[in-house]
Amino acid sequence: DQQVKQNSPSLSVQEGRISILNCDYTNSMFDYFLWYKKYPAEGPTFLISISSIKDKNEDGRFTVFLNKSAKHLSLHIVPSQPGDSAVYFCAASASDSWGKLQFGAGTQVVVTP
Amino acid sequence: DAGVTQSPTHLIKTRGQQVTLRCSPKSGHDTVSWYQQALGQGPQFIFQYYEEEERQRGNFPDRFSGHQFPNYSSELNVNALLLGDSALYLCASSAGLVDYEQYFGPGTRLTVT
Numbered sequence: 001d002q003q004v005k006q007n008s009p010s011l012s013v014q015e016g017r018i019s020i021l022n023c024d025y026t027n028s029m030f031d032y033f034l035w036y037k038k039y040p041a042e043g044p045t046f047l048i049s050i051s052s053i054k055d056k057n058e059d060g061r062f063t064v065f066l067n068k069s070a071k072h073l074s075l076h077i078v079p080s081q082p083g084d085s086a087v088y089f090c091a092a093s094a095s096d097s098w099g100k101l102q103f104g105a106g107t108q109v110v111v112t113p
Numbered sequence: 114d115a116g117v118t119q120s121p122t123h124l125i126k127t128r129g130q131q132v133t134l135r136c137s138p139k140s141g142h143d144t145v146s147w148y149q150q151a152l153g154q155g156p157q158f159i160f161q162y163y164e165e166e167e168r169q170r171g172n173f174p175d176r177f178s179g180h181q182f183p184n185y186s187s188e189l190n191v192n193a194l195l196l197g198d199s200a201l202y203l204c205a206s207s208a209g210l211v212d213y214e215q216y217f218g219p220g221t222r223l224t225v226t
Contacts, residue, residue: 103156
């Protein structure tokens with residue numbers, strides 16, 4: 001039962017342009033959402049998060065948008081840099097199961113010069 | 114400041130054998146969660162330990178068990194290994210049960226032949 005879905009397995013973007021990664025969820029009990037970035041041979045690294053009481057959170061080049069009615073969130077990276085090439089995971093947690101993160105399958109981002 | 118460490122890095126076992134994986138949390142963290150990441154998929158939650166007790170568990174059989182020690186380090190044990198247990202096993206730590214942001218180790222790659 002995949003409650004967090006990332007339907008785009010890969011994304012290619014030119015350096016300097018915007019990367020937009022999408023994530024959908026089905027569980028209305030989710031109230032906290034996170035994005036993780038993963039390089040090969042390393043564990044996932046926390047990138048940015050958003051609480052369900054907000055619809056936007058920004059941290060430098062990274063912005064996460066949450067649309068609760070559509071059960072959809074997105075991560076914007078502007079401008080994209082070659083070092084952003086990695087796999088990005090969307091994760092969600094519910095307040096009745098704090099710490100139990102449910103992850104999507106990931107989106108492989110390749111930033112080309 | 115040491116991050117999350119895991120050992121061993123790689124492991125090859127035969128079907129039916131037992132395996133123990135180890136994790137030391139990030140300094141200052143007292144909660145440890147374990148995840149299984151199969152190839153091409155996102156991490157799947159196995160269980161979480163806090164105050165030396167299993168607090169939450171995902172949809173994994175009883176062959177998967179764990180332990181947390183007084184110094185907050187943790188072990189994951191898998192009995193009667195199946196070929197399908199081949200995966201990257203990730204350990205994550207956080208500061209308390211209510212800290213959504215988890216810090217991941219590099220993982221242990223388990224191959225069952």
